[in-house]
Amino acid sequence: DGGITQSPKYLFRKEGQNVTLSCEQNLNHDAMYWYRQDPGQGLRLIYYSQIVNDFQKGDIAEGYSVSREKKESFPLTVTSAQKNPTAFYLCASTVGQTMMNTEAFFGQGTRLTVV
Amino acid sequence: GEDVEQSLFLSVREGDSSVINCTYTDSSSTYLYWYKQEPGAGLQLLTYIFSNMDMKQDQRLTVLLNKKDKHLSLRIADTQTGDSAIYFCAESKGNQGGKLIFGQGTELSVKP
Numbered sequence: 001d002g003g004i005t006q007s008p009k010y011l012f013r014k015e016g017q018n019v020t021l022s023c024e025q026n027l028n029h030d031a032m033y034w035y036r037q038d039p040g041q042g043l044r045l046i047y048y049s050q051i052v053n054d055f056q057k058g059d060i061a062e063g064y065s066v067s068r069e070k071k072e073s074f075p076l077t078v079t080s081a082q083k084n085p086t087a088f089y090l091c092a093s094t095v096g097q098t099m100m101n102t103e104a105f106f107g108q109g110t111r112l113t114v115v
Numbered sequence: 116g117e118d119v120e121q122s123l124f125l126s127v128r129e130g131d132s133s134v135i136n137c138t139y140t141d142s143s144s145t146y147l148y149w150y151k152q153e154p155g156a157g158l159q160l161l162t163y164i165f166s167n168m169d170m171k172q173d174q175r176l177t178v179l180l181n182k183k184d185k186h187l188s189l190r191i192a193d194t195q196t197g198d199s200a201i202y203f204c205a206e207s208k209g210n211q212g213g214k215l216i217f218g219q220g221t222e223l224s225v226k227p
Contacts, residue, residue, distance in 0.1 A: 040123060042220055043158075043203070045214060045215075090158070098207070099214060099215045100145060103160045104215065106157030106158040108155075108156050108157050109155070109156065
C-alpha cells in the first residue's frame, strides 16, 4: 500500500543531543513537508522540499535541519540549538510541488520528548 | 496577516449537528481546507472549497464560505462518536508557494 511513514512513533532525547526523525513516502510525490504541532497552536511549518536536493525554510526553521537526497525520503534533524523541541512532529507530502488544489498526505507523527 | 483562527473546543450530543467555525485574514487565499486528526495520528483531508464558491456539500459534511467576512464553517450532520477528533481549518496561498496555513484546531467531543 502507498503511504507516508514516520518513525519512530515516540522518541526521547536528552538535552544537548541531536536527534533525527525519519519520513519516507512511496507515493512518488514531489514535495515533502515537516510541521510541528503544539497544543492550542495548530501546525507550524518547519521546512519543505519541492524537489530532490532542494529545500526551503518554513516559519520556524531555527534549530532544525533537513536533507532531501532521495525523492522518497525527507529526514528532519532536531539539533541542540532548538530550545523547546518537545512536540508532535508531522511529515506530509503532495503530488505536486505545492499544497494548492491537492490533498496533502500526512504521516502518523513522531512525538519527541526531551528528558 | 496569516492568522487562521478557530475556537479550541466543541461538545455535542450524538445525533446533533456540529458546526465548527474558522476565520482567516488574507483575502488572497485561493483554497480553504478542512482536515481531521484522530488521537495520536496524522491529518486526513475531509474536504476543500475553492474561494469562488459559497457552499460545498459532501454526504454529512457541509462547508460554507463567506468571503466578505472571511469566515469558513464545517457542519457535520447527525454527529457520531466516531467524529470525535480535532478539526483543522487551513488556507493555501498561491502567492506564497501554495503553503498551507493551519488554524489551532477545534477539538470536537461527541457524547452518547
